[in-house]
Amino acid sequence: MSGTLLSINNYYYARGGAEVLFMQHNGMLAEAGWSVVPFCMQHADNYPTPWSYEFVEEIELDGEHDGFAAKLRKGVKAVYSLEARAKVRGLLDRVAPDVCHAHNVYHHLSPSILAVIHGRGIPLVMTLHDLKLACPAYSMLARDGVCERCRDGRLFNVFTQRCMKNSGLLSFLVMVESYLHRFLRSYVGNVDRFLVPSRFYLEKFVDWGFDRARFRHLPNFVDAQRYEPRFTPGRRFAYVGRLSAEKGIATLIEAAALAGVPLDIIGTGRAERSLRDLAGQRSCDVRFHGYLAGRALHAAMAGARAIVVPSEWYENAPLTVLEAGALGKPVIASAIGGLPELVVEGETGWTFAPGSVEALAERLRAVADLADTGVERAGRAARRHVAEEFGPDRYLDGIRGVYLELGVT
Secondary structure, three states: OOOEEEEEOOOOOOOOHHHHHHHHHHHHHHHOOOEEEEEOEOOOOOOOOOOHHHOEOOOOOOOOOOOHHHHHHHHHHHHOOHHHHHHHHHHHHHHOOOEEEEOOOOOOOOOHHHHHHHHOOOOEEEEOOOOOOOOOOOOOEEOOEEOOOOHHHOOOHHHHOOOOOOOHHHHHHHHHHHHHHHHHOOOOOOOOEEEEOOHHHHHHHHHOOOOHHHEEEOOOOOOHHHOOOOOOOOOOEEEEOOOOHHHOHHHHHHHHHHHOOOEEEEOOOOOHHHHHHHHHHHOOOEEEEEOOOHHHHHHHHHOOOOEEEOOOOOOOOOHHHHHHHHOOOOEEEEOOOOHHHHOOEOOOEEEEOOOOHHHHHHHHHHHHHOOHHHHHHHHHHHHHHHHHHOOHHHHHHHHHHHHHHOOOO
C-alpha cells in the first residue's frame, strides 16, 4: 500500500509529544514508499521542507505585545481560518492526496479545513492527542483539578472557570470556537476515523456520547532499536517533561523529601520557580537540569534508577514512558488516564494513587531499597514490553488497516 498522504498539524517541528509522533508518522510512511505532503503553520523553528510555501501565516494567541485589534484578528482566525481553508483547497488541487491525516489543528490552522477535505470525498483520519473533541480546553482540567463540567454540551464552563491560562479573553474565545464547531459538526461531520493512543481516552469519548464505531485504538510507538539501553540502575530517580502543576511534580518533590531519595528534574515550564522554591524549603536532594534533548536527554534518563511520571490529570499515552522502557528503565507512574495501560504492574514498573505524597513516597522507598538485580530485571522487562507491544511495525500495520478500511489501497 502506498500513495499520496496530506499530513496536517499546526507545527512542523518537535514542539511536544504530538509533534514528535506527527514527524515520525510522516517519516515512517515516506520510508514505506508514500509521497508525504505536510500542511502546517509557518514558524521560525520549523524543519526545512519544500512545502513550507504552502503553510499558513503564524498565529500565536498569547502574544504579550499584541494590542486589542491584533488579538481580535488572531482570535477570529483561530476560530475559523479562511486562509487555511483557501490554502488547503489549492493544495488538494495540486497534489490530489489519496488520504488526509490530521493531528492537532485547533487554535492555529482551525477546523475550517476539515469540511473542505471531506467535501472532496478524500478519506480523512484524525489522531486525537488530547481531549479537545470533548473538552474546549483540551485537558479536562480546571483550577480545582480534573474537571468534566462541560459534559452534555455545557461548554460555557470553559469561560466561567477561566480554563485557558486563567484568561477571561482566551477562555471566551475558546468557548465561542467550541460552540461554533459543535454547531457546524466540523469534527464529527467530516472525519471518517478518529485514532486514539489510549483506551482510556477512547472510553472517555464514548462516555461523553461520541460514536464508538468511528474510533480506533492505535498506541503510540518508539523504535527501541534506536535507543541504547543501560540496564545497570543508577541511584537517582528522574522526572522528564513540562514543569506545570498538572504534571504532579510538586507531589513528587514532597514524596522524594519524605522518602529521602535523590531526584533529577529534566524540563522547563512556568512552574519551575515555585518548584525550585519547594525543593529548597524541603532541603531535599533535587537537581534541576533544564531542557535536554537527543543524546543528552537519553543519557540522563538511562542513568536513572527509574523514571517517575506523577501526573494528576488525564494523561493520554506519553512517549516518555515508552522512551524510558526503550532505555531499559522501569517507570513509577500515577494511576490516572492512559498511564496504567503502559505499565505492567510489578514487572515493567509500578503505579500509585495520583496526588498522594504518601503513596508515591512508599513507591520511591521500595524501588530505592530494591536490589539492583530486581530493578535491572524490571528495566529489561520494560525494554521487551516496549519492543513487542509499541514498535513501529505494529503502528504501521495499524495505520495501514485504518486506511484500508476507508478504501485506500
